Amino acid sequence: MKLYYEATLTSERLLTCNSSPKGSVLFESGPRVLGQGFAFRRKQKIERKYRKLLKKERKINSPQDNQFVDTYPEHLKHLYLAEEERLKKQHKRQDDSVLSEEKLNIAVESVTTEEKFKKKTSNQKAKEEYEKIKAERAKKKEEAEKRRQQREEAQRLYKQKKMEAYKILSKKTKKGQPNLNLQMEFLLQKIQQNT
Structure with missing residues (x-):
């Protein structure tokens, strides 16, 4: 092929x-x-x-893994098993005593952790900081509003006084001449207020 x-x-x-x-x-x-x-x-x-x-x-x-399992002879098996149980109980007692000590430590730590919980978390700190900033802004806003109102009031009073002075100073006699008597009285009042 x-x-x-x-x-x-x-x-x-x-x-x-x-x-x-x-x-x-x-x-x-x-x-x-x-x-x-x-x-x-x-x-x-x-x-x-x-x-x-x-x-x-x-x-x-x-x-x-089964290689390391202890194989005891039948006539001595009960002795080895009893020894194992005794050792287990002894370890258990030691573990219990360690656990009780740990429980005491945990109780002491729980008191300290409660104090730690009294300390603020980062989220709580952030919230408080936000509230603080918010309060400061509101306070600044109120102060700015008060200043604005005071300024408006002062401007209103200033304009009112100026209008009064203008009315007094702009008065004229029947012939159209400025009224000097009223002007002199106005200047006299002004001098008396300043002193």
Whole structure:
């Protein structure tokens, strides 16, 4: 059977068999057949690593843990078991005494933690700071409002005095001349107020 490459119209390389009827296509020659199967090699490499990993896990999880279990002779087994129970109870008592000491420490710490809880958290501090800033802003706003009202009142009084002075100084006689007697009285009052 003679194999050869045959170029088709679409410029694909197909491997065909001479002896097969009508030169049927056996498989595509593609990069794998041409020796450039990079993705295929990468896939094989990953599969090999995965198999190695599975093998290691099987070795690790093998039943070798049972090697270290104590096996006692039947006629002495009850003695060894009694000794184990005694040791467990002794450890338990030590653990209980340690636990009671820890409970006392926890009780003392709980008192200190209550004091810590009296201290403010960052959220509480932020809220208080916000309230403080809000109060300061409200206070500043009130002060600004008071100053504005005082300024308006002062301007109103100033305009009122100016209008009174203008009325007095702008009065004229029947002939249209300025009334000097009223002007002199106004100046006299002004001098008396200043002294």
